[in-house]
Amino acid sequence: MKPGGIDLDNLKRDDAPPSGVERREFMKIGLVITGVFAGGTLLSVASNIRRAFASPEDVYKNYPYKPHYSMVIRQDRCIDCERCKQACRITNHVPEYGYRTRILEKDVPGAIGQKREFIPVLCNQCNNPPCVRACPTKASYKDKTTGIIMIEYKKCIGCKTCVLACPYNARYFDDERHAVDKCNFCFDTRLSKGEKLTACAAICPAHARVFGDLSDPASEVYQLVHQIVKPVWVMRPEVGTKPNVFYMKG
Amino acid sequence: MANDVQLSDIVKDVASSFDSTFASNWWSNVLEHLSGRKLFYVILGISAFVVFAAAAVGLDAMNIGYRTAYGVTREIPWGVLIGAYVFFVVTSTGLCIVSSIGHVFGVQEFMPIAKRSVFLAIVTILAGFTVIFFDIENPFRMALYNVISPNLTSNIWWMGTLYGAYMFFMIVEFILLLVGSHKYAMYAGLLGLISGVSAHSNLGGIFGMLHARPYWYGPFMPIYFIASAMMSGCAAIIFFTYLGYKINNEKMDKPMERALQAVGKLATLLIAILMFFYTWKIITGLVGDPSEVAAFKAELAGPYAVNFWGFEVAMGMVIPFILFLRSKFRNIGMMFVASTLMIIGIFMMRYDLVVVGQIVPSFYELGVKEYSSLLPYHPTFHEIMIVVGGMGIVAMTFLLGERVFQGHKSEIH
Numbered sequence: 001m002k003p004g005g006i007d008l009d010n011l012k013r014d015d016a017p018p019s020g021v022e023r024r025e026f027m028k029i030g031l032v033i034t035g036v037f038a039g040g041t042l043l044s045v046a047s048n049i050r051r052a053f054a055s056p057e058d059v060y061k062n063y064p065y066k067p068h069y070s071m072v073i074r075q076d077r078c079i080d081c082e083r084c085k086q087a088c089r090i091t092n093h094v095p096e097y098g099y100r101t102r103i104l105e106k107d108v109p110g111a112i113g114q115k116r117e118f119i120p121v122l123c124n125q126c127n128n129p130p131c132v133r134a135c136p137t138k139a140s141y142k143d144k145t146t147g148i149i150m151i152e153y154k155k156c157i158g159c160k161t162c163v164l165a166c167p168y169n170a171r172y173f174d175d176e177r178h179a180v181d182k183c184n185f186c187f188d189t190r191l192s193k194g195e196k197l198t199a200c201a202a203i204c205p206a207h208a209r210v211f212g213d214l215s216d217p218a219s220e221v222y223q224l225v226h227q228i229v230k231p232v233w234v235m236r237p238e239v240g241t242k243p244n245v246f247y248m249k250g
Numbered sequence: 251m252a253n254d255v256q257l258s259d260i261v262k263d264v265a266s267s268f269d270s271t272f273a274s275n276w277w278s279n280v281l282e283h284l285s286g287r288k289l290f291y292v293i294l295g296i297s298a299f300v301v302f303a304a305a306a307v308g309l310d311a312m313n314i315g316y317r318t319a320y321g322v323t324r325e326i327p328w329g330v331l332i333g334a335y336v337f338f339v340v341t342s343t344g345l346c347i348v349s350s351i352g353h354v355f356g357v358q359e360f361m362p363i364a365k366r367s368v369f370l371a372i373v374t375i376l377a378g379f380t381v382i383f384f385d386i387e388n389p390f391r392m393a394l395y396n397v398i399s400p401n402l403t404s405n406i407w408w409m410g411t412l413y414g415a416y417m418f419f420m421i422v423e424f425i426l427l428l429v430g431s432h433k434y435a436m437y438a439g440l441l442g443l444i445s446g447v448s449a450h451s452n453l454g455g456i457f458g459m460l461h462a463r464p465y466w467y468g469p470f471m472p473i474y475f476i477a478s479a480m481m482s483g484c485a486a487i488i489f490f491t492y493l494g495y496k497i498n499n500e501k502m503d504k505p506m507e508r509a510l511q512a513v514g515k516l517a518t519l520l521i522a523i524l525m526f527f528y529t530w531k532i533i534t535g536l537v538g539d540p541s542e543v544a545a546f547k548a549e550l551a552g553p554y555a556v557n558f559w560g561f562e563v564a565m566g567m568v569i570p571f572i573l574f575l576r577s578k579f580r581n582i583g584m585m586f587v588a589s590t591l592m593i594i595g596i597f598m599m600r601y602d603l604v605v606v607g608q609i610v611p612s613f614y615e616l617g618v619k620e621y622s623s624l625l626p627y628h629p630t631f632h633e634i635m636i637v638v639g640g641m642g643i644v645a646m647t648f649l650l651g652e653r654v655f656q657g658h659k660s661e662i663h
Contacts, residue, residue, distance in 0.1 A: 104616065105619045119616070135404055135406075136400070136410065137400070137407070159387075160328065161404075164463065169613065171324075235616075
């Protein structure tokens with residue numbers, strides 16, 4: 001087994017002490033597991049799925065949606081080129097004063113080596129969406145097929161309660177649409193037209209945004225979320241929103 | 251009559267009132283002039299002008315777009331307009347609750363305040379609706395989709411619907427009180443009270459059920475909203491009743507004096523309750539998660555400390571509490587001053603409640619550069635004028651009400 005690309009068997013051999021590279025890699029695994037590198041709230045390796053969903057059954061047996069659209073953000077791969085933002089803006093006609101996705105910047109001055117990391121954020125398409133509960137007119141709703149949180153613009157009264165209800169600052173009022181707007185995984189602009197990826201995932205040069213069907217074992221997002229070697233976490237799990245956007249490193 | 255008054259007369263009148271203001275006891279002079287016919291119309295004219303100007307500013311805001319006209323942002327989408335809306339509807343609900351002690355539950359002492367309170371409850375809810383009309387981006391869609399696409403899990407939906415019912419019942423009650431049908435007025439009052447309390451606790455629920463916002467989240471908000479509504483109601487009753495008598499240049503009769511004394515005692519009790527609520531909200535908040543602690547620190551010792559200690563605590567609660575006790579509930583003038591201070595302090599309470607709940611960014615605890623500090627919010631001219639317009643509506647309608655309904659004095663048995 002080579003978790004993280006190092007030969008663990010080699011570490012056990014007394015006659016062949018691990019090389020410096022291997023030792024560093026091994027230390028890194030420890031740090032990842034103990035959460036030192038985690039940008040969001042780290043869920044321990046063993047319970048990463050459980051914390052993100054209500055129960056493990058939610059994940060292993062019943063996906064409420066088909067396809068259950070989901071995104072895994074491989075945080076350490078993001079280089080802040082902002083092509084995702086640009087692609088999103090053009091594809092979804094996002095005005096200059098708003099955004100559906102953005103990249104946050106975190107400085108860790110005490111870190112060894114790399115001292116800055118980038119954290120892409122977008123609507124988490126929660127399974128328990130506070131925005132949908134708060135909307136008085138069902139303008140915001142969770143699509144029964146895909147699980148995407150969508151907005152029926154003509155029903156939006158512009159009270160902006162959903163903007164405050166969202167723990168991820170994913171919503172803004174769009175003057176052109178006369179309604180609150182947010183990421184819908186490019187459903188109207190790409191997915192419904194046969195494209196397999198969102199604009200941001202398609203353009204990302206570092207494959208930091210992995211998009212797919214969480215209920216399909218063949219999908220990359222399925223494989224990334226269901227492995228237990230590398231920690232997977234979600235943003236603000238304490239709010240209990242059960243997001244469908246996951247974060248990981250490595 | 252109003253059209254008989256020449257502009258020069260008005261100017262002279264105002265000027266002479268200023269002269270005498272500093273000549274002797276300015277306060278009683280102001281009140282004397284308030285009862286004078288001319289000045290009554292001057293103030294009425296000023297409030298009408300304010301309402302007109304505010305309406306023009308509001309329409310301008312609509313025209314140029316709220317994003318440009320208002321100081322609200324993506325991160326702080328609720329500003330002073332929501333604060334003022336909460337202020338007006340809290341006052342309305344409070345007037346309804348406190349006056350219902352008399353005309354719904356039959357406590358004789360509270361009977362004389364009923365008509366004016368019910369009238370003002372309607373006036374203040376209308377002012378609140380007017381202010382929020384200029385905050386909601388598509389108010390006309392609301393009328394349609396609240397009916398054909400209701401979301402029963404939404405507090406906003408319940409609040410809107412119940413406040414609609416509340417206003418209807420209060421208007422029915424007021425008409426029944428006018429025609430002297432007190433038995434049916436009582437039933438309408440009861441329905442108004444039930445819908446008002448439900449609506450108002452739902453307004454608290456809007457804040458209390460946003461679990462992404464630790465400063466607001468929890469059962470405290472709906473409970474606090476009802477308690478502070480009663481406090482606001484007491485202050486409004488004393489404030490407007492006192493002014494009403496000055497305007498009509500009449501001396502209060504014994505039953506009305508006793509009613510105000512009872513309301514004053516209730517106000518004192520409610521201030522004590524609110525101080526207790528505040529204390530525990532702060533103590534629990536300070537051991538909350540980092541973003542909740544940050545909000546409370548901003549309030550206690552940060553950019554909102556003057557609002558909090560100066561307006562909310564000193565003007566809203568502590569000084570009125572002392573004044574009420576010192577008045578021994580007999581000095582109505584002192585109780586009026588206490589109520590005036592309370593109303594100013596309570597306005598700031600609503601503003602802070604709304605704004606401080608949003609100044610800590612959603613991703614505060616993530617430790618990213620973009621959201622490492624508190625977010626700014628500054629009300630713009632457009633926003634402030636609309637709030638002033640809401641107050642103008644209350645002032646104007648109150649003055650007209652005093653004249654049209656002749657001091658709201660028909661007896662209730």
